[in-house]
Amino acid sequence: MSSRDGYQWTAETGLLQGVPSISVISPPTYVPPNLNQWDVIVVGAGYSGLTASRDACLAGLRVLLIEARDRIGGRSWSSNIGGYPFEMGGTWVHWGQPHVWREISRYQMRSELEPSFDFSHGVNHFQLRTHHGSSVFSHEEEDTLLAGALQKFVDVDGEMGRKIMPYPHDAFHNPSSRQYDDMSVLDRLNELAQSLTPNERAVVESFILLCSCGTLDTTSFFEFLHWWALCGYSYRGCMDYLISYKFKGGQSSFAIRFFRESLATGRLSYTFNSPVQSIDDQGHKVVVNTRDGRHYCSARLVSTIPLNVLSSVSFYPPLDPRRAVALSTGHVNQCVKVHAEIASPKMRSWTGISYPFNKLTYALADGTTPAGNTHIVCFGGAHNHLQPEEDLDETKRAVENLSPGNMDIKRLVWFILDVSSRGLCIFADFKMLQVFHNWCKDEFAKGAWFFSPPQLVSKSLDVLRSRHGNVLFANSDWAVGWRSFIDGAIEEGTHAAMTVLEELRPQPDIRSLL
């Protein structure tokens, strides 16, 4: 099946809407004719919604899953093009991420990971391009440079952040950590102006912007410290947890397990292609109205609508004004992720930063396609924003600029995958493939993974996590632990399902003995 979340072009077929993905569900709707009320409606089929639906179905509840798109996975999905899984969004996982790993283990997928990095051959170096010139480092030198810079950046307590944030899953355990949410990353860099070398400053800024895809002044220092703590307070942890291990079969090979298990219970109804207009909590039931005029009702509702999208849905009664303020603030991640297929197989061991002049700043070789070409994944963000489909030449130059002379652009194919503009695709040659999903313009995401501006988390996390009558809110954007990550989405879906289950479960004759 193909998702309309993308387009592709070949010389033979011309422009075709849709990229293939096992995440597309067909038929798109299954609602038994006699069923008109559910125990729980789950809005959104990303990992939060998939987890909440599955757990509720497993526990015997009747569930209706409503999704705006034609596919599962939300901001994590993969498209298999030419036998190679391109990750359109969230990609990397790690066994130290507890919720996602519990599921990988439960689905017996422990052996289905592979590393992104392969520092074994060919152009086996790190290329740093800044205003000061271009340098080449061994990957060991890359590690030393980045580790040193990051350690200076995070060391607010003489213990690399361990004292200020001793429990990464309880980030305000030490109340002193709150002060760092009043600071932007730029504020912190200004404190360190005299102690970072120019190269250290370039790589630390690039790395942080890879994490937030915002700008230095809109990125919360607290939130970066939180990522650092989650990554074991080490540079090596950052590499391992954040950008190293992916599914051989792509993210959608994982997400589909949740959906299939829910289906197998016989208790899942679902409807895709169904953007929600409004959610009306009438006290004794919740009514969901879709944009195309359908109505569904249930005892409880789990909204997994992302932070940056939630204000587009009307709620009755209206949402808490404090939540509304947080929604209007939103998160800052405007990631641009471009996949490039480069003719040269020698580039497999390459990594690079081009900053700040380039519109794609951080890139790494991520695999070898069946054709023997090198797959390079490139990241940009709000600080020097690129809208790939608006200026394809600019995108091409941004890829070239990462490693002039090595990106063989005489041979180039672009796929532009964009939800809102519904696609645009330019051909140059067959040997290089570019794939991307413009999350910023995606009306059902309005940004990529969560990354907070200063003060959002310390002021609004509690209200974002709070319920609204019979409506629960579950999304990685306000997870406690691995917020922004697939792990956080599963954390949230697990919690929502458990809450619903405790409330709706018929009360047995529990003896008072415990």
Place this chain on the structure above:
Amino acid sequence: MSSRDGYQWTAETGLLQGVPSISVISPPTYVPPNLNQWDVIVVGAGYSGLTASRDACLAGLRVLLIEARDRIGGRSWSSNIGGYPFEMGGTWVHWGQPHVWREISRYQMRSELEPSFDFSHGVNHFQLRTHHGSSVFSHEEEDTLLAGALQKFVDVDGEMGRKIMPYPHDAFHNPSSRQYDDMSVLDRLNELAQSLTPNERAVVESFILLCSCGTLDTTSFFEFLHWWALCGYSYRGCMDYLISYKFKGGQSSFAIRFFRESLATGRLSYTFNSPVQSIDDQGHKVVVNTRDGRHYCSARLVSTIPLNVLSSVSFYPPLDPRRAVALSTGHVNQCVKVHAEIASPKMRSWTGISYPFNKLTYALADGTTPAGNTHIVCFGGAHNHLQPEEDLDETKRAVENLSPGNMDIKRLVWFILDVSSRGLCIFADFKMLQVFHNWCKDEFAKGAWFFSPPQLVSKSLDVLRSRHGNVLFANSDWAVGWRSFIDGAIEEGTHAAMTVLEELRPQPDIRSLL
């Protein structure tokens, strides 16, 4: 409630059987009178059995939980004495352990951890006592010494084990890792004879024996490499993951959540004090016979009986001979864990190793009791074995010997907690408390956490994990990931419940679309 897994003595009461624990279930049996067949019988109420029972109950199956003891938790349980939770077995957890942390997060217990270590005041040092004399190090020097020694020990591939075991949850991913299961820790030490200093050798041997509680020649080098990989291939990871974070309320405050949730479904039957005599798989059903002559039957059975105990139960049809061989080999962990309450509050920041002459080799200050005394936890094992209740003076000397002059033995109370000998308790004074559970003599454990001799895992892990008709085997002793740990127990219980559920779930009219 009090568990008979222990005794206590005070001057007022004299010797009393039982130590208080919320892990004791009362009434000890709840089997509805009309029920004589279950969907699944789970044998064992440790974390594997608790998880399997809970997941099966949640999914709508009728479950009978059969346990030999009077309490839940198996080899992890806590006794609250004088307002202080003494951990009788498995203690430490970490957010990087995926299965246990998923549960901690799901039960909203993220804020209920506290650190064992507190390096802030008083006798704030590491004391190393060897045949060569006694030395005092700062804790930073302790870290440097241990980190250096361990790094030499594990660095078989120039990458600290990352190359030989790149996926800790898929330990044979690189087949070359198997060769290290042919080696004992002693074999590896012999290779390093010329490169370890005497102090390095003393601390690395002590640390490994803290992990295995076997002897150097009965401890598999592979298994230690597996622990190292799980700990992020670092000394700091070992400290953080293995011996740093515990529940403020004790392990039993966590275990009881699983049991209560199972009860709340109304689908759990249970019987404690019910050692199993035999398990008879008749094909269409499984029949369990208890030692006291009761019979129960079910469609599936999940045995969570530990490796070292499983051969005491009769199976029909007989177990696979290869499994029987593995059972007769068993694991080597003969841990002796002694809790000492020391009068001096100044000892809170102390750690120590006394090796190899002392029968308690590794010890650390673990808390301050409500009375203001220091709680020190001391470990010994098979290499210089102590049976505490057989010679209480020897136990006392072993504690004293950890830090002569600092363990104020003029003021001393011992509690001897021992299942098989059913208790023995000696009083000396009120200001020092010793608590222990002799896992080696415990007929339902026959050892502490799993640690393998050479060749057991590489030859027998698959057969230990295999099913036997309608009988599934779930125990941390043969987990894939955090084998030996609470995490591994939950991994196993999760997997067993899912398998049973897939087999017993009524098959709905699943459309063939996916």
